[in-house]
Amino acid sequence: MIADIGIDLGTSSILVYVRGKGVIIKEPSLVAFDKDSNTVKAIGEEARQLLARTAGNVVPMRPLLHGTISDYSVTEKVLKYFVQKAMGKRMLKKPFMSICIPSQVTEVEKKAVEEAAYAAGARSISLVEEPVAAAIGAGIDISKPAGSMVVDIGGGTTDIAVISLGGTVASKSLRVAGDDFDEAIIHYIKKEHHMLIGDKTAEHIKIHAGAVYPLIEEEVIEIRGRSLDTGLPKQVSVSSREIEGALHEVTEELIQSVVGVLEKTPPELCADILERGILLTGGGALLRGLEELIQERTGVNTIVADDPMKVVAIGTGRYEEVIGGRRQPR
CATH class of the missing domain: 3.30.420.40 (ATPase, nucleotide binding domain)
Structure with a gap:
């Protein structure tokens, strides 16, 4: 049924x-x-x-x-x-x-x-x-005896898996995901700009200035929060290059996990993945530069699914x- x-x-x-x-x-x-x-x-x-x-x-x-x-x-x-x-x-x-x-x-x-x-x-x-x-929602035929790799980055967890014949061959569930991107930004703003911001502002920064790979043109936005020094409202400028550095530790853990799953994958399926590429899904897949960073570090073509939040x-x-x-x- x-x-x-x-x-x-x-x-x-x-x-x-x-x-x-x-x-x-x-x-x-x-x-x-x-x-x-x-x-x-x-x-x-x-x-x-x-x-x-x-x-x-x-x-x-x-x-x-x-x-x-x-x-x-x-x-x-x-x-x-x-x-x-x-x-x-x-x-x-x-x-x-x-x-x-x-x-x-x-x-x-x-x-x-x-x-x-x-x-x-x-x-x-x-x-x-x-x-x-995620693979089914993205239109991948997972019933075939060929390897497909999916990295699903949600709010609380990132699931990395190699799928073949309808099941997972190698996988890892990582408790590092979109919420951790926000927390890293909040920590960075507090440390470097001596200013407190909330979750909504952190998400705004992530969407409008967030990047984990150098952009062609650096972007700068103005944000507001509360000064740690005076307790009064404060406004500062934040650049995409700053956020790239702020997110480095989180993205490095994610990249290492992707590499770790690839290392556990049978050679025949690795060949399939090299041909098919790595598919990114989930809201975290929308973070700019993530596909370029994964591709650079793994040598495997990496793409973001259409409408990744719904797949x-x-x-x-x-x-x-x-x-x-x-x-x-x-």
């Missing part, structure tokens, strides 16, 4: 794919939690808007941290919310559901995802490894249609 719904349960965003409709939901993986009443006040985009205008007892919470469930009961509510939003509150029957997971999660973590999904109303479940889902959700929803999965009945 082909999945009715596929869910990319990410650290930063949750995307939902519905059979016949495509990706219909993309919202923050965020919960507004009331500490006084110990209740969930809002989920997803509603939570983001509520938290922007509420302080004190209502605090932000992420149901997943680095690709693993941080709070089971909250994750159950999040899944139920998005399933009902995608399928309608008056579901005539429970949906067949596929959910993507990092490539090296433990059996305990898999069980937690399954239990949360069943509690959210799933009829049966397939768990799909993120790199496999995992698409592949998760289409997994059984393409290859068939090990469904978890109940």
Whole structure:
């Protein structure tokens, strides 16, 4: 049975794919939690808007941290919310559901995802490894006996895998990803410019001046924050060259992991990868210069997938249609 719904349960965003409709939901993986009443006040985009205008007892919470469930009961509510939003509150029957997971999660973590999904109303479940889902979503025929390499850079985890005959041959799940890019920028601005900035400003810098490989023309933007010296508002200029240096340590760990997976790959599949190239997916793949840097360090042609933020959700929803999965009945 082909999945009715596929869910990319990410650290930063949750995307939902519905059979016949495509990706219909993309919202923050965020919960507004009331500490006084110990209740969930809002989920997803509603939570983001509520938290922007509420302080004190209502605090932000992420149901997943680095690709693993941080709070089971909250994750159950999040899944139920998005399933009902995608399928309608008056579901005539429970949906067949596929959910993507990092490539090296433990059996305990898999069980937690399954239990949360069943509690959210799933009829049966397939768990799909993120790199496999990314490859399917990008249009790669993974059923063939040829090697394909995918690097999926999400918000909390980076999954690197070589795929052949529908499964992973060599892989690594790295707890270094898009959120770490933001944290590195925040640390750099604090250290070099003596200024405090928030997550939103760090993401703005990453998008508009972020680069991990020298740009043809250096870019400079103005940012605002709070001075560490005076406590007053402050404005400074930040260049793409500065951010390249700020992100060096994080990107170096990512590059070394890519190289490590290639070193564990059988020679025949390495030859396939040299011919096919390395595919980058996930929101982190949009960081400028990353494909050039990986290509320079590995000697393998590297490309970013079309619409890289959606390919995992698409592949998760289409997994059984393409290859068939090990469904978890109940």
